[in-house]
Amino acid sequence: MLKAFGILAALVLAAPLAAQAQAPSLNDAQIAHIAYTAGVIDVAAGKQALAKSHDKAVRGFAQEMVRDHTAVNDQALALVKKLGVTPQDNPTSQALNKDAAAKLKAHATLNGAAFDRAYLANEIAFHKTVNRALSATLIPNARNAELKGLLQTGLKLFTDHQAHAEQLAASYR
Amino acid sequence: MATAQAPSKEPAAIPRRLLLALAGAAFVAVPASAAPRVAAPRVTAPRVYVVTLQQMAFGPLPHGLRVGDTIEWVNNDIFLHSATAKDKSFDIELKPRAHVRMTLKKPGTFAFYCRYHPGMTGRLVVTN
Secondary structure, three states: OHHHHHHHHHHHHHHHHHHHOOOOOOOHHHHHHHHHHHHHHHHHHHHHHHHHOOOHHHHHHHHHHHHHHHHHHHHHHHHHHHHOOOOOOOHHHHHHHHHHHHHHHHHHOOOHHHHHHHHHHHHHHHHHHHHHHHHHHHHHHOOOHHHHHHHHHHHHHHHHHHHHHHHHHHOOO | OOOOOOHHHOOOOOOHHHHHHHHHOOEEEEEOOOOOOOOOOOOOOOOEEEEEEEOOEEOOOOOOEEOOOEEEEEEOOOOOEEEEEOOOOOEEEEOOOOEEEEEEOOOEEEEEEOOOOOOOEEEEEEEO
């Protein structure tokens, strides 16, 4: 996951350069793919937490992640269909998927409180990085107004998720 | 943040179970299609105020609320939300696109939040 975080962080840093060059580094089809991929990753992490955790609060949070990210992704799919855009796979999405798979595998070996802490710590880090990428790169580069609006809603939602995860994690230290 | 009047301020002779029942009856959630219930006679007619939830926030909150008025919560988001009082006076679950009415039965200041998204908060001030 760290490698993927690095790639997203690089996107954030590249944004000012892209702006200077007057050419966005990502097109809408790639942006939609990255945002959708991030949602799918968090739904998978939430489902793993629901399968492994016995903690009521952690399970409630995981249910919230599955429900909210599924809702955003359903909306994203409806939007790209309406716009006639085919989400375009790209190196960022691929790195996210690869590292998320490694994270799921690592978390599968943990149980009880160790799993809960690892899940919440990763949720904080993941949402933080995705939120930075949304703010600095994905939203500014989105050209379609409806896609931009959906990403902005996503940023508000994910910011709340990050705060919720931080609040929960503080009580598990 | 201010909180609503607590049941413990009632006379000590009233049994705790009755007090809890009274506190629970302070807010009544009903489907949007049902008529609002009014607690007591008042000079002006009760009003219905719409509070819209969208973009992960409670929309503008009404001022000048009186006992007997109704809040109609309208969830325009694609997410499940709730309007939950910190003092447990009310807890309204709001599915995406849901409209739910809640009659104000007691005065006070009620801080509330969304159970699912704790960053969403608001406050209702209700007078007699």
